[in-house]
Amino acid sequence: MSDGPAIVVENLIKQFPGAARPVVDGCSFSVAPGELVVLLGPSGCGKTTLLKMVNRLYEPTAGRIIVNGVDAGQVPVAALRRQIGYVIQQTGLFPHMRIEDNIAVVPRLLRWPRARINDRIDELLALIGLPHDYRKRYPRQLSGGEQQRVGIARALAADPPVMLMDEPFGALDAITRTRLQDELLSLQSKVHKTILFVTHDVDEALRLADKVIVMRAGKLVQFDRPLKLLTRPADEFVTKLLSTGDPLRRLSLIEVGSIAAQLAHSSRGSGTAPCLKTTTDLRTALSLLLEGGEEQLPVVDEGGQIIGTLSFDTLRVAMQQLEQPVVDSHEQGR
Amino acid sequence: MTPTMEPIISSLKLKYLVTHFGDVLLRFREHLVMTLVALLIALLVAFPIGILVSRYRRLEGPIISALNLLYTIPSLALLVLFITIPFIGLGTDNAVVVLVIYAQIILVRNIVVGLKGVDPDVLEAARGMGMGSAQRLLQIELPLALPVIIAGIRIAAVTIIGIGIVAALVNAGGLGRLLFDGVSRNYPDMIVAGALGATALAGLTNVALRLVERRVALSVSGQD
Ligand SMILES: Nc1ncnc2c1ncn2[C@@H]1O[C@H](COP(=O)(O)OP(=O)(O)O)[C@@H](O)[C@H]1O
Ligand SMILES: [Mg+2]
Numbered sequence: 001m002s003d004g005p006a007i008v009v010e011n012l013i014k015q016f017p018g019a020a021r022p023v024v025d026g027c028s029f030s031v032a033p034g035e036l037v038v039l040l041g042p043s044g045c046g047k048t049t050l051l052k053m054v055n056r057l058y059e060p061t062a063g064r065i066i067v068n069g070v071d072a073g074q075v076p077v078a079a080l081r082r083q084i085g086y087v088i089q090q091t092g093l094f095p096h097m098r099i100e101d102n103i104a105v106v107p108r109l110l111r112w113p114r115a116r117i118n119d120r121i122d123e124l125l126a127l128i129g130l131p132h133d134y135r136k137r138y139p140r141q142l143s144g145g146e147q148q149r150v151g152i153a154r155a156l157a158a159d160p161p162v163m164l165m166d167e168p169f170g171a172l173d174a175i176t177r178t179r180l181q182d183e184l185l186s187l188q189s190k191v192h193k194t195i196l197f198v199t200h201d202v203d204e205a206l207r208l209a210d211k212v213i214v215m216r217a218g219k220l221v222q223f224d225r226p227l228k229l230l231t232r233p234a235d236e237f238v239t240k241l242l243s244t245g246d247p248l249r250r251l252s253l254i255e256v257g258s259i260a261a262q263l264a265h266s267s268r269g270s271g272t273a274p275c276l277k278t279t280t281d282l283r284t285a286l287s288l289l290l291e292g293g294e295e296q297l298p299v300v301d302e303g304g305q306i307i308g309t310l311s312f313d314t315l316r317v318a319m320q321q322l323e324q325p326v327v328d329s330h331e332q333g334r
Numbered sequence: 335m336t337p338t339m340e341p342i343i344s345s346l347k348l349k350y351l352v353t354h355f356g357d358v359l360l361r362f363r364e365h366l367v368m369t370l371v372a373l374l375i376a377l378l379v380a381f382p383i384g385i386l387v388s389r390y391r392r393l394e395g396p397i398i399s400a401l402n403l404l405y406t407i408p409s410l411a412l413l414v415l416f417i418t419i420p421f422i423g424l425g426t427d428n429a430v431v432v433l434v435i436y437a438q439i440i441l442v443r444n445i446v447v448g449l450k451g452v453d454p455d456v457l458e459a460a461r462g463m464g465m466g467s468a469q470r471l472l473q474i475e476l477p478l479a480l481p482v483i484i485a486g487i488r489i490a491a492v493t494i495i496g497i498g499i500v501a502a503l504v505n506a507g508g509l510g511r512l513l514f515d516g517v518s519r520n521y522p523d524m525i526v527a528g529a530l531g532a533t534a535l536a537g538l539t540n541v542a543l544r545l546v547e548r549r550v551a552l553s554v555s556g557q558d
Binding site: 055057077078079080081082086088090091092093094095096097098105106109138139140141154155164 | 453455456458459460461462463464465466469474477478553554555556557
């Protein structure tokens with residue numbers, strides 16, 4: 001593996017035989033190791049097609065994809081795919097195989113020793129929060145959410161540096177979907193994979209992404225951090241697709257900790273009122289303010305120390321500052 | 335045999351079956367062996383054809399039509415035709431060749447339908463994980479297609495047993511021998527014995543394979 005980007009996409013074009021115009025039309029971008037990048041765009045804009053060129057389920061018409069410093073087109077296709085985890089919406093679990101055998105597919109292809117595979121299955125079940133006795137079950141005996149967790153575990157089995165996920169939560173009910181999104185984020189904080197994640201759900205994209213690629217009709221329209229997309233949309237299309245003006249959507253992307261300087265200084269608790277954490281987002285903070293009927297809420301750091309209070313005014317100021325030119329410190333060097 | 339059974343046996347024309355049970359059993363075994371041999375060879379031929387057709391869809395039309403055409407040739411005509419071919423001639427070989435040909439359309443069609451019926455998402459996942467073509471076929475496609483393939487084997491087996499009766503006309507032995515001999519000797523009890531034997535063989539085969547089919551269907555859908 002190299003120190004450079006985990007994935008580089010260069011002038012990628014895909015035109016299916018007989019189609020009038022390319023489905024993916026000259027996309028270029030690069031993804032740093034450990035980044036979760038979401039491909040966002042309306043249905044049919046070419047997200048799945050782009051994703052499938054990374055593991056060569058489709059061959060590009062033109063352009064290149066470099067995975068971990070190696071041109072994907074130059075590697076034997078089976079070897080390439082075994083180092084790229086792949087998760088799809090319908091899970092694609094093998095119905096005739098037990099959960100343990102589903103998870104073991106790629107390690108077996110890679111001829112891992114039996115004991116190592118066995119340990120890995122246990123480790124992964126623990127990681128995705130499924131009970132040990134699920135090893136012996138069949139996919140049909142699991143709920144949709146559990147099946148998708150297994151799908152993720154199976155993709156992670158041989159510890160691939162790169163993961164491709166195509167609308168993995170698209171078929172789940174809203175509650176399960178939100179829970180799996182949370183689980184993915186917490187999983188990612190442990191495994192630090194380079195993830196390309198396809199969705200057409202704006203909220204999902206903003207929630208999960210380190211950076212978002214907005215696509216329209218096969219073209220990359222904007223590639224930015226979620227907050228930047230809302231505050232500096234590249235064009236009318238992005239503005240409309242993301243409803244960038246929606247104040248609640250904006251608030252949901254800012255953590256209390258990031259506006260620590262604007263908090264009123266106070267060390268008083270407020271009795272029964274809930275405390276905000278530095279990782280709470282401002283939208284949740286607003287809900288809690290409205291819910292409790294308070295004028296302000298205390299904010300505590302990781303140690304439980306009160307570092308200040310947050311009021312409606314704090315939120316108003318935070319919103320106004322978003323209208324100013326944004327300097328995103330994370331943006332440097334990318 | 336008790337004297338009270340005598341009138342029943344004779345009125346049901348079961349006399350031959352009772353008095354020559356050993357002979358009937360012999361014909362039954364001949365028929366069973368002929369069926370098994372034909373079925374085994376038919377499967378060895380049908381699997382490559384079925385897999386090829388499912389891989390190259392362009393072949394499907396021509397090959398299925400050709401096999402269908404063979405199936406429509408009257409079995410007696412085909413049996414007699416093969417007598418004229420050197421190395422085949424009269425006997426069990428002749429019958430087996432014909433039975434293998436008749437079974438092809440049933441087996442190939444079910445293999446193709448079974449393979450086609452495998453969930454495309456499952457196949458895409460297998461491809462995306464880096465399984466090769468042979469690995470996908472052996473570990474994913476054939477196991478998932480198995481219930482449909484076994485249904486084909488069941489229908490083919492019953493068909494072979496039926497056509498196998500006619501094969502007695504080219505000296506292939508089997509239960510057909512009893513039927514035809516019964517007719518030429520004007521011996522109804524012999525005909526009944528042959529008919530009952532054939533019915534039992536076909537019926538038992540059908541039931542047994544249907545049980546296997548159910549069991550496999552449950553198992554490959556992960557419900558055992
Ligand atoms: N294998 C294919 N052959 C021909 N056209 C395809 C194929 N796959 C996708 N397309 C077309 O490409 C376009 C984009 O599809 P897709 O990449 O699946 O979009 P998205 O994932 O963004 O919804 C669609 O119009 C679709 O019909
Ligand atoms: Mg798609």
